[in-house]
Amino acid sequence: MDVVTIESIRDRYWHREESRRIETVEAAERFIDEVGFAGCLTDARQPGPSLYIAVCGRRDAHMPRNVQKDEESSLAWVLKDEIIRRGRVYYGKLARGKALFLAPRMIAPFRALLGVKRREEKTRLSDEARAVLKVLRREWEMGTADLRRAAELADRQTLTRALDELQAAMIVVPLEVVYQPKFTYLWTLAEARFPEEYGVNLAEGVAVEAIRAAYTETAGQAAPGELARMTGIQALG
Numbered sequence: 001m002d003v004v005t006i007e008s009i010r011d012r013y014w015h016r017e018e019s020r021r022i023e024t025v026e027a028a029e030r031f032i033d034e035v036g037f038a039g040c041l042t043d044a045r046q047p048g049p050s051l052y053i054a055v056c057g058r059r060d061a062h063m064p065r066n067v068q069k070d071e072e073s074s075l076a077w078v079l080k081d082e083i084i085r086r087g088r089v090y091y092g093k094l095a096r097g098k099a100l101f102l103a104p105r106m107i108a109p110f111r112a113l114l115g116v117k118r119r120e121e122k123t124r125l126s127d128e129a130r131a132v133l134k135v136l137r138r139e140w141e142m143g144t145a146d147l148r149r150a151a152e153l154a155d156r157q158t159l160t161r162a163l164d165e166l167q168a169a170m171i172v173v174p175l176e177v178v179y180q181p182k183f184t185y186l187w188t189l190a191e192a193r194f195p196e197e198y199g200v201n202l203a204e205g206v207a208v209e210a211i212r213a214a215y216t217e218t219a220g221q222a223a224p225g226e227l228a229r230m231t232g233i234q235a236l237g
Contacts, residue, residue, distance in 0.1 A: 115169060212227065
């Protein structure tokens with residue numbers, strides 16, 4: 001498949017055309033469902049489909065330095081918050097801190113490669129991450145500040161590292177973004193939000209092929225290392 005054909009396929013499926021710009025949360029969810037998984041605020045400098053690029057509707061979308069005054073990046077941010085609140089699509093910081101949206105059908109494949117099983121938590125999770133997890137298993141959902149106090153963590157940076165660790169292990173997800181009276185995230189257990197998807201277990205080889213197939217269906221083909229760069233998962237390299 002030649003480069004022109006590949007880019008044409010990506011223009012269509014990744015909404016890199018003015019006529020296919022994403023403007024509503026419903027359209028954003030359909031886009032994620034079609035591509036299987038997508039970045040959040042990544043731009044043309046990173047591989048793969050992205051909500052921000054789909055909002056811009058062009059190949060050469062670049063995130064500006066002053067995002068607060070940029071209409072496209074602001075819309076992408078608002079849509080991200082609405083997607084989290086609606087809970088139809090998985091969102092979290094996964095391997096290497098990559099913020100990704102996953103269509104429900106892609107949760108099991110990603111979890112097969114990234115997930116930490118309950119019996120492995122003592123050896124694979126830090127004490128701080130397990131303290132946060134203990135609170136959430138008791139309370140089911142909690143805001144950031146209350147979670148730090150309940151887990152008895154020293155400061156916000158420690159909590160952030162613990163939450164990033166739990167997101168990367170696909171154990172915890174943001175439930176909602178709250179702006180008033182002050183900005184905070186509400187957090188919950190991923191298995192509570194996606195119980196059906198968390199009941200599916202896949203072998204790693206099956207998971208790798210499922211992710212590759214989903215990507216190439218809307219990307220035409222993947223260059224060496226492209227999937228690993230997008231997802232942060234070396235097994236996809």
